[in-house]
Amino acid sequence: MARFAVGARVRARPGDPDGHTRLPRYVRGHQGEIVDDHGSWQLPDEALRGTIRAEPVYAVRFAARDLWGAGSHSVIVDLWESYLEEAAQ
Amino acid sequence: MGGQAGFGPVLAGDEPPFQADWEMRVAALTMALRLREAFTGDEFRDAIERIPPADYLAMSYYERWLRALELLLAEKELLAGHGPATGHGAAAGDGEAAGG
Amino acid sequence: MSGDHGELPVAARVRQLEDQVIAAGLTTDAELDEILAGRYRTGSPANGARLVARAWADAGFRDRLLADGNAAAAELGFGASGGGGYGYRLKAVQNTAQRHNVIVCTLCSCYPTSLLGPSPSWYKSFAYRSRTVREPRAVLAEFGLELPAETEILVWDSSAETRYLVVPARPADSAGLAEDALASLVTRDGMIGTAAF
Numbered sequence: 001m002a003r004f005a006v007g008a009r010v011r012a013r014p015g016d017p018d019g020h021t022r023l024p025r026y027v028r029g030h031q032g033e034i035v036d037d038h039g040s041w042q043l044p045d046e047a048l049r050g051t052i053r054a055e056p057v058y059a060v061r062f063a064a065r066d067l068w069g070a071g072s073h074s075v076i077v078d079l080w081e082s083y084l085e086e087a088a089q
Numbered sequence: 090m091g092g093q094a095g096f097g098p099v100l101a102g103d104e105p106p107f108q109a110d111w112e113m114r115v116a117a118l119t120m121a122l123r124l125r126e127a128f129t130g131d132e133f134r135d136a137i138e139r140i141p142p143a144d145y146l147a148m149s150y151y152e153r154w155l156r157a158l159e160l161l162l163a164e165k166e167l168l169a170g171h172g173p174a175t176g177h178g179a180a181a182g183d184g185e186a187a188g189g
Numbered sequence: 190m191s192g193d194h195g196e197l198p199v200a201a202r203v204r205q206l207e208d209q210v211i212a213a214g215l216t217t218d219a220e221l222d223e224i225l226a227g228r229y230r231t232g233s234p235a236n237g238a239r240l241v242a243r244a245w246a247d248a249g250f251r252d253r254l255l256a257d258g259n260a261a262a263a264e265l266g267f268g269a270s271g272g273g274g275y276g277y278r279l280k281a282v283q284n285t286a287q288r289h290n291v292i293v294c295t296l297c298s299c300y301p302t303s304l305l306g307p308s309p310s311w312y313k314s315f316a317y318r319s320r321t322v323r324e325p326r327a328v329l330a331e332f333g334l335e336l337p338a339e340t341e342i343l344v345w346d347s348s349a350e351t352r353y354l355v356v357p358a359r360p361a362d363s364a365g366l367a368e369d370a371l372a373s374l375v376t377r378d379g380m381i382g383t384a385a386f
Contacts (some may be wrong), residue, residue: 018137020134021349022348024091024295025092036280038351046130060278060303064323067092067322071324072341072342073326074342074344074345075322076343077346078348079348081226089330090295091295091318091322091323092323092351093315096315097316098315098331099331101311101332102312103311104309106310109200114207114221115202117221119223121220122215125215125216127215134296137297141305146315150310155199157204158206162206162209167215
């Protein structure tokens with residue numbers, strides 16, 4: 001079951017995990033909005049440690065101003081559910 | 090890589106997917122090994138990311154692929170006993186067989 | 190020594206590795222020849238162009254393409270898979286007068302190869318991967334694409350298992366063209382988002 005719905009505000013987890021991840025550095029710790037649900041896909045971080053488990057992947061839209069301090073564009077990044085937490089109110 | 094500054098302009102005319110014959114051969118070898126399930130796409134990406142950063146930045150795209158293939162095949166011992174440096178027992182002193 | 194890969198010229202390292210992989214029984218000369226001859230390479234920008242042309246010609250198909258890229262691609266006989274035959278979710282994103290989409294993969298070089306063929310060298314470059322998410326307007330200008338200041342830019346970073354296809358806005362002077370003629374207008378760069386169409 002998908003934990004987040006389209007429109008939800010989320011935060012990409014901060015920090016720097018050991019090993020392979022597909023959470024790009026430039027969005028870590030930043031807030032964005034779920035804009036699409038891509039269905040469930042195998043989580044690469046765990047697969048490399050021998051655990052095969054699929055979980056929801058979301059398209060998360062970040063404002064350039066939040067990421068870079070400037071810019072009017074948006075960046076949409078596809079993130080596994082484990083990479084996300086609910087945004088602070 | 091995303092957002093990192095200082096890489097200069099995008100060479101928009103830099104078109105050919107493969108700029109040398111060996112690059113195409115690395116891509117073909119990678120595809121063959123993937124079809125054989127010698128490693129997963131995640132393992133391949135991870136191997137590329139484990140290249141030390143200074144080397145990573147100094148290498149071309151397909152040099153990184155080649156290094157990742159060498160790394161994965163060695164780690165998984167898929168070539169064990171088949172490398173030119175380790176076979177050929179009695180012929181090891183033969184210059185041609187040793188292959189430099 | 191032959192075990193010291195770093196000292197061999199790169200082409201020789203590739204030949205040595207091919208020999209070792211073949212000796213280990215993991216592939217054959219014949220299989221590598223077939224791959225190099227393109228037997229497994231079904232991807233081409235002509236495939237993506239057919240999807241875009243159909244979307245331009247047929248609003249119903251356009252809506253289906255935007256709603257479910259894989260199903261719409263399948264209608265025209267195209268699968269959605271990467272180089273090793275592994276599946277991806279296809280998501281088409283549409284350019285409009287107000288909005289421009291551009292595709293990048295900052296982590297590696299993810300790309301819808303079945304619909305666009307092998308990616309151009311610049312797509313895999315550090316410059317494109319690093320800068321497109323940060324200053325897309327400047328990057329697009331380097332491709333000769335100057336967008337109006339009021340155009341909203343969406344940059345899609347293909348960081349998971351979805352691959353993106355940009356559906357460019359239909360050129361204004363293309364009224365009345367048949368689908369084949371429309372397809373011939375569509376470029377690979379238009380479907381990445383670094384050209385207008």
